[in-house]
Amino acid sequence: MSDWTAVASTVEAKTERERARRWRPGLSPLGGAALLLVMFLAVPLVALVWRALGEPGIWAAAGQPLVLRALRLSVVTTAVTIAVAVVAGTPLAYLLARRRFRGKRLVEVVIDLPLVLPPVVAGVALLMAFGRRGLLGDALGAVGIELPFTTAAVVLAQVFVSVPFYVRGARAGFQAVPGELEEAAAIDGAGTWHTLRRVTLPLALPGVASGLVLCWARALSEFGATLMFAGNFTGRTQTMPLAIMSAMERDLNAALVLSVLLLAVAAAVLILARLVAGGRVEP
Amino acid sequence: MTMLEQHRFTARRDGWHCRPMAVMAIVALLAFGLVLAGCGASAGGAERKATTAPAGGATVSATAEAAGALTGELTVFAAASLTDAFQEIGAQLEADNPGLRIVFNFAGSQALRAQLAEGARADVFASADEVTMEGAREDGSIAGEPRIFVANQLVVILPADNPAGVQELRDLARPGVKLVLADETVPAGRYARQILTTMGRNPSFGSDFTDRVLANVVSNETNVRQVVAKVQLGEADAGIVYASDVTPAVRADVTVLDIPAEFNVVARYPIAIVRDAANPTAAEAFIDAVLSPAGQDTLTRHGFLPAPSGGDQ
Numbered sequence: 001m002s003d004w005t006a007v008a009s010t011v012e013a014k015t016e017r018e019r020a021r022r023w024r025p026g027l028s029p030l031g032g033a034a035l036l037l038v039m040f041l042a043v044p045l046v047a048l049v050w051r052a053l054g055e056p057g058i059w060a061a062a063g064q065p066l067v068l069r070a071l072r073l074s075v076v077t078t079a080v081t082i083a084v085a086v087v088a089g090t091p092l093a094y095l096l097a098r099r100r101f102r103g104k105r106l107v108e109v110v111i112d113l114p115l116v117l118p119p120v121v122a123g124v125a126l127l128m129a130f131g132r133r134g135l136l137g138d139a140l141g142a143v144g145i146e147l148p149f150t151t152a153a154v155v156l157a158q159v160f161v162s163v164p165f166y167v168r169g170a171r172a173g174f175q176a177v178p179g180e181l182e183e184a185a186a187i188d189g190a191g192t193w194h195t196l197r198r199v200t201l202p203l204a205l206p207g208v209a210s211g212l213v214l215c216w217a218r219a220l221s222e223f224g225a226t227l228m229f230a231g232n233f234t235g236r237t238q239t240m241p242l243a244i245m246s247a248m249e250r251d252l253n254a255a256l257v258l259s260v261l262l263l264a265v266a267a268a269v270l271i272l273a274r275l276v277a278g279g280r281v282e283p
Numbered sequence: 284m285t286m287l288e289q290h291r292f293t294a295r296r297d298g299w300h301c302r303p304m305a306v307m308a309i310v311a312l313l314a315f316g317l318v319l320a321g322c323g324a325s326a327g328g329a330e331r332k333a334t335t336a337p338a339g340g341a342t343v344s345a346t347a348e349a350a351g352a353l354t355g356e357l358t359v360f361a362a363a364s365l366t367d368a369f370q371e372i373g374a375q376l377e378a379d380n381p382g383l384r385i386v387f388n389f390a391g392s393q394a395l396r397a398q399l400a401e402g403a404r405a406d407v408f409a410s411a412d413e414v415t416m417e418g419a420r421e422d423g424s425i426a427g428e429p430r431i432f433v434a435n436q437l438v439v440i441l442p443a444d445n446p447a448g449v450q451e452l453r454d455l456a457r458p459g460v461k462l463v464l465a466d467e468t469v470p471a472g473r474y475a476r477q478i479l480t481t482m483g484r485n486p487s488f489g490s491d492f493t494d495r496v497l498a499n500v501v502s503n504e505t506n507v508r509q510v511v512a513k514v515q516l517g518e519a520d521a522g523i524v525y526a527s528d529v530t531p532a533v534r535a536d537v538t539v540l541d542i543p544a545e546f547n548v549v550a551r552y553p554i555a556i557v558r559d560a561a562n563p564t565a566a567e568a569f570i571d572a573v574l575s576p577a578g579q580d581t582l583t584r585h586g587f588l589p590a591p592s593g594g595d596q
Binding site: 127131132133148149227230231232233234237242245246248250252 | 393394397446461463466468500501502503504505509513516517518519
């Protein structure tokens with residue numbers, strides 16, 4: 001950062017600070033609307049935690065096998081999904097950001113569609129493709145693979161609905177890296193792989209990380225496609241959201257515990273991701 | 284670094300790429316919520332009065348015949364297995380009363396009970412079993428006496444092409460058969476397990492029959508209709524569902540294997556007015572329509588058994 005921009009940003013920060021001091025939230029219609037929205041988002045979460053903590057026997061419910069097995073399955077399946085996203089999604093995101101090729105538009109549509117599809121549709125689509133009677137069902141069956149009702153089906157459902165979030169985020173990250181820097185590295189004698197590893201990837205990290213967080217969050221909350229394609233079996237296909245749905249039928253306490261756990265895990269990862277991404281971009 | 288600067292840094296660094304979309308979604312959600320709240324308020328305010336217990340079975344056709352008299356919105360919470368039959372009965376009642384609009388919420392009986400206990404607004408609750416209705420009464424969700432309006436029993440369904448070659452009930456215990464049941468918290472799932480236990484006590488099935496069948500379960504669906512869907516799609520080799528779930532739309536895709544009466548369970552379905560119902564008049568009319576000969580006819584056409592003992596508990 002040059003001296004000039006440092007001065008400019010200090011001045012800017014000072015005037016903004018003064019503006020912030022004068023501003024009274026809630027008095028203007030703008031502030032009122034904003035406050036209303038923040039309340040709307042915060043109140044249900046507070047209510048959930050409040051209710052859960054006020055419930056006697058809530059901690060006993062947390063130790064239930066149903067809760068633990070669902071938590072473990074969610075952690076394992078989303079970890080595999082994240083791995084698939086990084087391994088397969090990063091090259092795709094890089095190509096989309098850096099190269100022009102025939103059919104690029106089509107690829108982008110294919111990437112974007114799962115983002116807007118209702119998850120249940122994704123589940124039906126997965127069944128139509130990978131189910132026993134699906135398009136690829138016979139081929140899979142011939143080599144002894146039956147996907148529905150397996151943990152693999154849970155991962156497939158998560159990959160389908162969540163990896164597009166990663167690809168979009170990572171693509172934006174790569175696009176934010178100036179091409180001149182890569183060229184400069186190449187002039188200095190760095191190979192393609194070396195440039196990618198030492199220059200492009202570190203600079204693209206904020207976008208990549210935010211994409212990864214969104215992808216993981218979507219995978220963790222996946223419900224509709226999983227229920228449709230993988231079914232609901234404790235320890236095998238019953239992830240946290242499915243366990244919450246099942247627990248609602250039996251025991252509100254267990255459902256509350258699961259919900260609060262999911263909320264806590266999600267909050268922890270969000271904070272962690274911010275710390276990691278933040279630590280890398282600031283000098 | 285001040286709070287403000289820090290805030291600006293975080294905003295710049297995480298760079299959510301879909302922010303405009305998220306904002307639009309939130310605005311849309313809020314608008315939708317406001318519209319819903321508005322509707323709820325007007326419907327609730329229009330006709331709030333003390334709920335009276337439904338009078339016996341005597342007024343069955345009297346209310347139904349007061350055609351066109353019913354107005355407002357009627358919310359019916361009903362067990363998933365009642366979906367088709369109740370929609371048909373509801374459509375008829377709406378046709379007779381142009382001012383009436385019926386909103387259905389079909390789900391597992393337990394989920395409905397939980398929703399009622401948490402204060403969901405409804406006028407009528409129809410459960411797939413008496414245990415759940417009794418529970419709802421204990422919650423304080425129910426006004427008056429529930430009435431048994433129909434009965435149901437269970438059957439085994441197989442995909443029409445029968446991929447696992449299941450010929451008789453005994454085959455359900457064969458290793459490799461993919462069986463889908465309703466979750467044991469849902470009445471249909473509880474009945475299925477009850478039936479399997481009864482069969483296990485019979486020497487002709489063998490003592491470990493129940494365990495072997497349960498070892499074949501690949502999914503416990505939270506809703507009995509999902510069991511039907513999994514079998515209909517051919518993903519599961521067998522499922523245990525209500526006879527009424529084999530609707531005309533399903534019939535072509537599945538084969539039905541009857542469960543003998545000595546093992547089967549007869550599920551009795553109770554129906555009742557919900558406490559603090561916003562539209563008790565219409566609620567009572569709906570229950571009467573269900574109990575009327577026409578309603579009973581609709582229900583039996585959908586595979587239900589007629590209500591035992593004339594409709595009263």
